[in-house]
Amino acid sequence: MDMKTIYLLIPLAPLFGALVAGLFGWAIGRRASHVVTIGGVAVSFLLSAYTLNHLVSGGDNFNGTVYTWLTVNGVDFNVGFLVDKLTAMMMCVVTFVSLMVHIYTIGYMSEDPGYQRFFSYISLFTFSMLMLVMANNFVQLFFGWEAVGLVSYLLIGFWFKKPTATFANMKAFLINRVGDFGFLLGIGLVLAYFGSLDYVDVFAKAPELKDATISLFPNVTWSLMSVTCILLFIGAMGKSAQFPLHVWLPDSMEGPTPISALIHAATMVTAGIFMVARMSPLFELSDTALNFVMVIGSITALFMGFLGIIQNDIKRVVAYSTLSQLGYMTVALGASAYSVAVFHLMTHAFFKALLFLAAGSVIIGMHHDQDIRKMGGLRKYMPITWITSLIGSLALIGTPFLSGFYSKDSIIEAVHASNLPGAGFAYFAVVAGVFVTAFYSFRMYFLVFHGEERFGKAHDHHSHDAAHAHDDDHGHADEHHGLAPGQKPHETPWVVTLPLVMLAIPSLVIGYFAIDPMLYGDFFKGVIFVNHEAHPAMEVMKEEFHGAVAMGIHSLTTMPFWLALAGVVVSWYFYLVKPSIPAALDRFFSSIGIKKLLDEKYYMDHLYINGFAAGGRVLGTLFWKVGDTFIIDGLLVNGTAKLVGMFSAAARKLQTGYIYHYAFAMIIGAIGLMTWWIAGLLA
Secondary structure, eight states, X not given: OOHXXXXXXXXXXXXXHHHHHHHHHHHHHHHHHHXXXXXXXXXXXXXXXXXXXXXXXXXXXXXXXEEEEEEETTEEEEEEEXXXXXXXXXXXXXXXXXXXXXXXXXXXXXXXXXXXXXXXXXXXXXXHHHHHHHBSBHHHHHHHHHHHHHHHHHHHTSSTTOHHHHHHHHHHHHHHHHHHHHHHHHHHHHHHHHSOOBHHHHXXXXXXXTTOEEEEETTEEEEHHHHHHHHHHHHHHHHTTOTTSXXXXXXXXXXXXXHHHIIIIISGGGHHHHHHXXXXXXXXXXXXXXXXXXXXXHHHHHHHHHHHHTOOBHHHHHHHHHXXXXXXXXXXXXXXXXXXXXXXXXXXXXXXXXXXXXXXXXXXXXTSOOBGGGOOOGGGTOHHHHHHHHHHHHHHHTXXXXXXXXXXXXXXXXXXXXXXXXXXXXXXXXXXXXXXXXXXXXXXXXXXXXXXXOOSSSOOSGXXXXXXXXXXXXXXXXXXOSOOTTOOOOOOOHHHHHHHHHHHHHHHHHHHHHHIIIIXXXXXXXXXXXXXXXXXXXXXXXXXXXXXXXXXXXXXXSHHHHHHHHHHHHHHIIIIIOTHHHHHHHHHHHHTTHHHHHHTGGGHHHIIIIIIIHHHHHHHHHIXXXXXXXXXXXXXXXXXXHHHHHHHHHHHTTOOOOHHHHHHHHHHHHHHHHHHHHHHHXX
């Protein structure tokens, strides 16, 4: 089998599974549906791993057209694949996490009536994401970009009888439209000025257009490269949930837990990060764009972390940590450390998918109660979920030698070495974010797995605000959420725990093995382009790097390590030793209004719903009442009819039916014509 056939099979195998389960799931039943979709994704994963191995062992990159869709004015719109090490690494991450999520879904959705439909959606999502990462041109990139947005809409609103779920999926869809509009404008500028949509042609022509300007308003010129890159990044802000387009991601927790792991950990939200890394030859030509990327990322990294501290829904804590980590990746992109951003993307995919699936395992064990204030002491009831959650949490906070440590510390180092104007603020944000991350991660961990058992008590309405709004897995409101009095949690079946163990392994070791080749070796050679003279961060880091072991040992003396340790110790003291302290702090922050600010998520939702959405409705009503009803219907349509009616009414009076009236009119007309004729002769 030649490589081109393999590359075609990788996205088509999940598509085949999705079509079979989606169209014929009702006929073939549950078991056959999950077998065909898991089989498709497993084939895709094995071929992706083969591809990565082929490239690492010296195989050639592939860049070719599979199918020409249309040709307009000499520009081809192709379906084509660019398979290099960046693509292969992304393909392996996407397919491996997707495979784990597929297996996990057998256990998680076992009682759901939409079982086959769910498998069809997640398999279709995998196909869409593979088309996005394998693209060799902007057209296919945009196809994959929109397809993952569409399937995420279907998945977030999977339980479509829940009003909260349908609101959340519409919110995700609309906010992604805002980002995608910028993305489409960026692609339009690429086509207009570069004359091609193929990556290779565009990147080759980029240096010629480095100093080109564009005039969007009269007498105001901007750098073409800056405008193009910022517009492309606005697309990434929507997909990768960067401030201020981040508000869709926490709400998307309304979907079933497996898609939280798939969409919000490993695949869709990392599409923006991947895209900017792929566009490194363009972004390197614009310091303005890089600075914009860095500042947006640092705002997201720090301020979304603060929101994680006050969440009581187990999935929302993990959701805010995802936002914060995406901010870290974006900061690395701004510092021209593209390889570091992609490295963190990879390590984060494993430990964050692990944390989401572990949260889902806890939710099953707790009979669908998601409020962490009603848990506690689960360690002895759910040992596998406990140990894997601990590994995921330790990786997330950057514990030395675990995978998250290598990527997170590299981001902090890269920002420190950056010479952009925004680097000072960004460095503060990512360092402060270390403490915040450790604090909220272990707040959740201690409240769920340690301390007194707070479950199985009489229903407490005050502490149940996070969970009572959630419907059960069938989309019907469930009055008896959580464990009944006297009931104990239980470990989940092997189809749930096996993916946890499989994801815990790379969360422990992959950073150690991958840091040298991915950041300082030849792994991304010829794939990611950095102008080292203008942006020296990676060169500075390379000089300071003396191997993965030395980096781990050295970190024990650095500020991020001690901040992370402090975060863990403070959360342990607050939530296990002296629970009265957080209660007192809660009262204090409530009295000065900060708690309200965090509870309202910085009022961003109010701005969008009461500002833009309400403003849009007011404008729509104005156009409807004034433009449509009054001007178009009232004046133009009905007005012309009335005018004709008035003219006809006046003309009707001349139609008397008497012959002498008509004869008189004819004589008057004849006299008028003769007068005009004689006057013409005399002139």
